[in-house]
Amino acid sequence: MRLALIGFGNIATTLLTQLDAPLDAVSVLVRPDAADATRARLDGEFVKLSAERTVCTDLAGLLLTKPDLVVECAGHTAVKAFVPDLLEAGLDVILVSIGALADEALHGALTDAARDGNARLILPAGAVGGxxxxxxxxxxxxxxxxxxxxxxxxxxxxxxxxxxxxxxxxxxxxxxxxxxxxxxxxxxxxxxxxxxxxxxxxxxxxxxxxxxxxxxxxxxxxxxxxxxxxxxxxxxxxxxLPSAGNAKTSVSTVYSVLREIRNRIGPVAI
Ligand SMILES: NC(=O)c1ccc[n+]([C@@H]2O[C@H](COP(=O)([O-])OP(=O)(O)OC[C@H]3O[C@@H](n4cnc5c(N)ncnc54)[C@H](O)[C@@H]3O)[C@@H](O)[C@H]2O)c1
The missing domain is CATH 3.30.360.10 (Dihydrodipicolinate Reductase; domain 2)
Known part of the structure; x- marks a missing residue:
């Protein structure tokens, strides 16, 4: 799988730590001021995850890495800025910042973009179950x-x-x-x-x-x-449990995203 992440905070970094299967590529979209630190971590602790590791600071850069799946784990601003275009470009997106959909106009725009791009907006269970x-x-x-x-x-x-x-x-x-x-x-x-x-x-x-x-x-x-x-x-x-890196985020959220990824690459989905 060619995996792309938007954001490189608590959820993104814990997710990469938990991914055991090697990836064909991993790309991360971060703000320009976070690019050097992100590159250093990708080439350090995450070096074994994939031979192809890319840090991007804009949408065009992320699209060039040709991901199969994008995980948004950055926040409401990033959802607005990037997710409609990604869906329109035909890329499936796991949306972790689900609260962004309380904005009716944005919810409608994302739904239309997914339809137009023949892509899927995936809403993980996140911190909750059932x-x-x-x-x-x-x-x-x-x-x-x-x-x-x-x-x-x-x-x-x-x-x-x-x-x-x-x-x-x-x-x-x-x-x-x-x-x-x-x-x-x-x-x-x-x-x-x-x-x-x-x-x-x-x-x-x-x-x-x-x-x-x-x-x-x-x-x-x-x-x-x-x-x-x-x-x-x-x-x-x-x-x-709260996440070690962010008390606002329940740690099981990361495992819910991990489940979505496993369900897409494994032989059986549950
Ligand atoms: N669905 C759920 O149940 C659930 C549960 C917990 C958290 N969340 C949401 O997941 C998101 C991530 O949570 P976290 O704990 O990793 O937060 P975090 O603050 O640790 O990480 C977010 C990262 O995204 C970066 N970022 C923000 N805007 C960006 C942008 N426009 N472009 C690139 N990078 C950007 C930040 O700099 C930060 O590094 C938050 O929106 C949070 O509300 C969802």
């Missing part, structure tokens, strides 16, 4: 989905949670957001990808209710949700 069942039940309609996301206080640093809470002084759980998945994904772009994933798989951005909590005793990033449909009812609670 997306297969939720997406299946969605076909029967009349779904009710409520989600509660709980993380240690400092995972909410740099977000609007700081407007209502003194995160460092918190001694007990405190809620700071109650609203729709669209609002959650818009206001907390680095923290509410799970809300967006549940919305896209199930009842939609307006009908999916979200509660966000900072808890100093939280053992990790906790994702809980409840589903009620005419066909089935279920609830799910996942205690995820």
């Amino acid at each position: 997306i297969d069942l939720l997406a299946s039940l969605g076909a029967a309609g009349d779904l009710q989905v409520t989600y509660r996301g709980t993380k240690p206080p400092m995972a909410w640093a740099g977000t609007p949670a700081e407007e209502t809470l003194d995160l460092e002084a918190l001694s007990e759980p405190a809620g700071f957001f109650n609203g729709t998945a669209r609002q959650a994904a818009t206001d907390f772009p680095k923290n509410a990808n799970v809300a967006a994933t549940l919305a896209l798989a199930g009842a939609g951005f307006e009908a999916t209710q979200v509660e966000l909590i900072a808890d100093p005793q939280a053992p990790g990033n906790i994702h809980e949700y409840q589903v009620s449909s005419p066909l089935a009812r279920y609830s799910m609670r996942i205690e995820n």
Whole structure:
């Protein structure tokens, strides 16, 4: 496989560490100021991953590496800047920054680009599970989905949670957001990808209710949700370890992307 990554932060570097099969090529699109450091890491700790390793700083450079699959793991700005053109060029893209799809215009543009390019926009389960069942039940309609996301206080640093809470002084759980998945994904772009994933798989951005909590005793990033449909009812609670490189990101997200890649190259997909 010729694999391309957009971004070279916590998810991208952990993903490369976990990939065991040698790749035909690996290319990484980063900001110009990150190019030298990225090249040094690719040619150092990741040298065995592929004989062909390329660092690019623009879309044209990435397209020249002729990837079979692109994994976006950079953020909402990068989704807007690169993903429509990649899809239109016929490249399948795994979109990790799923919260970006709360922007209806961008969601529509990506869907159209995938259709026009005969490519596929792949939305991985990310930090959450049970997306297969939720997406299946969605076909029967009349779904009710409520989600509660709980993380240690400092995972909410740099977000609007700081407007209502003194995160460092918190001694007990405190809620700071109650609203729709669209609002959650818009206001907390680095923290509410799970809300967006549940919305896209199930009842939609307006009908999916979200509660966000900072808890100093939280053992990790906790994702809980409840589903009620005419066909089935279920609830799910996942205690995820935060990533070593980014407390906002649940580490299992990386393994979900790894699963998508394995399913494309292995003889059996599950
Ligand atoms: N789907 C999910 O369940 C889920 C879970 C966790 C995180 N995420 C999302 O995945 C993304 C990556 O997470 P992470 O933990 O690796 O974050 P990170 O901050 O560690 O890494 C992101 C990297 O992308 C780079 N970047 C940002 N904009 C760029 C651009 N325009 N061009 C090139 N590089 C750019 C940054 O410099 C950084 O190095 C985030 O958007 C995050 O919200 C999704």
